[in-house]
Amino acid sequence: MQADLPRRLAAEALGTAFLLAVVVGSGIMGESLAGGNTAIALLGNTLATGAILAVLILIFGPLSGAHFNPAVTLAFTLRGEMEKRTALAYVAVQLLGGLAGVLIAHAMFAEPLIQASLKVRTGPAQWLAEFVATFGLLAAIFGCLRFRAAAVPYAVGLYITAGYWFTASTSFANPAVTIARSFTDTFSGIRPLDAPAFIVVQLVGAITATLVFGWLLAPQALPAEAVEQAAE
Template sequence: MRLLANTLATGAMLVTLILTFGPISGAHLNPAVTLADASQGGLAWREVPGCLTAQIAGAFAGVAAHLMFGEAIFSASRHVRSGGAQLFSEFVATFGLLCVIWGCARLRSSAVPFAVGAYITGAYWFTASTSFANPAVTLARSASDTFAGIRPADAPGFIVAQLAGAAAATALFRWLVPSLPKDAEAVVVSHSSEQKAVYER
């Protein structure tokens, strides 16, 4: 039941957050996605440090929100997630996530929020690691001694596997779609200057 509860909450909130913040920032909630997008010219490298900082800060703010349940705000996780199977799971989870994003963002940007939410919902169940697929989330969950947590010592391996998965998916789509850099600005969803202007009114 705990896994099911985590799955439904994560999938639903991903759709909601991407729809909410997509027109403002492209819904860059994941460092692996941000770095992959920047590598293809969709995001200026000068903007990357700010994005990464915001992503990590946001992830830890989410952990702090655990206070609403009367628990300690931060506590080092004791949930062991080590071994090759766990690391490969994170490679696969993040590889799949980037494939979904690169594949949908090109021609069906409006479908990305739902595709990402559905993918992560499914990936919870088909990966041994329950699909963290996000370095910021991995760091934050190391500060949460819960079912969803990860032991701090295991977090670096997860992050390396996630970044490798994102790089592999990006390389694959660069090969499949040589024009990929032209579509990179639409990742995660399109966030043109015209759309931003609407939100600033």
């Protein structure tokens, strides 16, 4: 059973803040230690992000469902598993938590607190990558919830770990993360100008995954012959 709404919102805010602190902080650390080797910096960023996702879902999943992501919240709302007002509250605290996490990362590494990213991430290839990243993230969540719910934390962490490397965009797959990362001019940043297109395709990916897996994973009725045999 999930907690009451104030605790659920607190869990979403804390979880999203921790997520962004790790994404941005590990990006700063990775870049500073990699000696100019972008692959090594990305590897450090990847491992930290995938690991913290598993940990955060294990901590906060029983409280709020551990969305930390407006695209995930949208998907569960479309499935009729969240009220619209609750979903809006989730999104609001996810956005605030994400921004807080970026500020915390900046403070930990003695960076200017308020920044705007100059890192260009745009174009059809990047947009397709974000659609694929978000679609796959929801596939991992829905598939595990249907067949092996206890595996969700590990599936999500592993999927994002893979997504950092198989998508051209490094798998943001999260509007709150996208907005927050536009406020850091560090390794993990994205230009504010490029963020809206990412967010649009992320939401489209979430909607598409909800429709596809709503059909794919729906319980099937037994054929009439099987029903008759079971009744005998």
